[in-house]
Amino acid sequence: MLSLVVRRLGLLVVVLFGLSLLLFAWVRALPGDPARALLGEKATPAGIAAVNERYGFDQPVWQQYLTYLGQIVRGDFGASINTGEPVVTTFFERFPATIELSIAALVLAIALGIPLGYLAARRRGGWLDNIVVGWSLLGVVVPVFFLAVILKYALAIQFGWFPTSGRQNARIDATHITNFYVLDGLLTREWDASWDALVHLVLPALALGSIPLAIIVRITRASVLDVLSDDHVRTAQAKGLPRGVISRRHVLRNALLPVSTTLGLQAGALLSGAVLTETVFSINGIGSYLFDAVTQLDYPVLQGFILFIAVVYALVNLVVDVSYGFIDPRVRVS
């Protein structure tokens, strides 16, 4: 297990190196001039030249890359052209919002997806199965962005049940320690703040959770069906084991293996979905920040954030692979 982790981390370094090169080239291939994007319609040629000089954009690209590489090796990811904030600081300021949203979306997707998928498989061909399969197809097909806009329009604007934007009501005086707002409210015993943060999470989490939900339902259903027809389940049934024991120990545990792998892959989908969801709901996570960075041509932010996201994605998948070993002891042995 340890060697697996070490090998994977080593591989990650190689991947990140390649990614940094690709990113660097891609970001510079974006049309437009960052200095002009920064200075706007009031820019003068001298001002543009000064900004280009300050950020080294007047140097040959290969030289810029070497400088950049030298900096990131020392842990210096530079500062945003737009705001001057160090990229690393901003990332850690913004990341809790995205994580909170992603966890909420994932919890929602798992809590609904696994039982629904299981029940659909147990009652294969029944009305529940038909509904679940139909809706999950819809869930995969409907873009997160569209769903977010629809949910917001219907539940926040028409009915006024939920807030339209942000992470917390501006009129609540909340103390923030970890920047995970729900947790912060619990820690400081500001129950209203915690509840308010939770209410703000509902719509974005529903929107963002729609894709993993649909996929979890479908995979759970398929995999439960698969396991149900396995010999060991028939044996267990033949032994006369209680139905609950069979479901839990013999069916679900085996059926969840492919689901857990999917969850790891979903981390990537969640992060990219978060860009759109955060934009629609004005949530100050990394997604909305990246969105702004693209329109502002904020090179250091684009490069730094995408690298960090790659690291997060790789680590999540590593954790999933390791956890696979706990769910399925056979993997641990081999």
Add this chain to the structure above:
Amino acid sequence: MSPQNAEQIDEQNAEQRRFTPTRRAFSMAAVATAGLATLSACAESQRDEDSGGQESGGSGRDTFVFGGSSDPDALDPVFASDGETFRITRQVFEGLVATEPGTTELAPSLATEWSTSEDGLSYTFTLAEGVTFSNGKAFDAAAVVANFDRWYNLRGIAQGEDLAYYYRSIFRGFATNDDASLGTSLYAGSTANSDGTVTVNLTAPFAGFLASLTLPAFAMQDTEAAEAGGGNGSDGSDPRQSDYAIGGIIGTGPFVFDSWERGQQITLKRNEDYWGEKAKVTTAVIRFISDGTARRQALQNGDIDGYDLVAPADVATLQDGGFQIQNRPAFNILYLGINQALPPLNDVRVRQAIAHSIDKEAVIANALPEGTEPATQFMPDNVIGWNENVTTYEYDVAAAQALLAEAGQTGLTIPFNYPTGVSRPYMPNPETIYNAISQQLSAAGITTTPVAEQWSPNYLDTVQGTATHGIHLLGWTGDYNDPDNFIGVFFGAATNEWGFTDQGIFDALATARTVTTEAEQETAYQDINEQIMTLLPGIPVASPVPSLAFAAGVEGYTASPVQDEVWNTVTVADA
């Protein structure tokens, strides 16, 4: 072992296995709870019990929530040039001079009166008495001198156009210029005559000096706090990222800075020791919502109490929904730029033909907010030097066609650049404006090839940075009441945007900048406006009226043409 035994053992193991994870789960839960409890013990609520964010019952709300479109660049206005930053710093800082609410007229602020020397080189200010900074320090003549000296002595990146933008453009230089494009500073030093009077000296007369002091960039700060918090960037770092500029700001205004959650909101608290009229609300929050539709929805949902730059299309919806709409007197100009570097646009008859083809009233009716007036020159009518009798070009298709025929340009085709994905105060919906104008041009026999580009980052690059574009949509929002801030910016020198060289106009603008009185300014700029409209480098279209929207219970907000809006008079009743 008999099969039966095997079955029993298997079941026993199963029983054990069934319990093991439960026990593990239990211990994990216990550890988690203990951890949470420990964390919670050291996590104290910082809630202010007596003036917290709770709604006060009965007499309305004590928090005013305003929807802004983005984070400020920084909280130190010296290093900012964007409206979102100034919206916040205007609550915390005050300048020597302000504007009368709702107008561009000068009004006293930290200086109660002022006088100018004959030669226009020194200005003496009498300061308001009993003013203190929010940290208790007295505001006096020495503080004014310290502020002027602080700006003058900025070094390194702090001098950059993206940082000390307004100081560069008004004062033109620093004590030591680190940027070759800068010149001699307009600032020649200042003296504290007594605690209550101060004299500021200039190296050359500058008619717009007093008006420029209304800019939030030149508000009075506690310079010692700025220096102590690294706010001058003396060590070569970005002063916008200093402790001072991200949360240590000290001013004399009706609010003090409380907290900044990046990407989410800034919270201001009432300055309980404010020398003027104390704020009616205890807390003001600026919520950042980048999308215009999302801002409207947040207002409709009650998340915010008001927002700026209401889309013209939303005005009717909001009014029907019982929301208040306030029009900000226009202080901007939307124009159709013409690039004379692209023949035959260098032929004045062709430019006149374009001018005669455009029905400004129709463009306004089609694409601009209600209440917008057509423009006759490159500035709105509330700017000094606006000329009532300037040459105008009536909407007259026949005249346009005759001019084109005369110039031998019947069947003319020109590229027409317009931006997409942007909404500016002077240009709420460029696509609609483009459609209206291009149809009018085509009715007069001028074919346009549309060149649509994303505002950021391409559009400005193309129309200001290249020489091959034809006609284009652009505009400008003024910062303070100085004609140089409009036509001086557009036509002060040869640029790629306009593609012409007319030394007469360039020189006239340079001279007009240095006249000493407002009366002289008036004549000089009226004359220049006429010269410009005869040359016709472009077509001024209109000065669109930007709108603000508020919840029904909001009162006491006065919209200002130069956005000099201070919230100490705002009240929020329960709607």
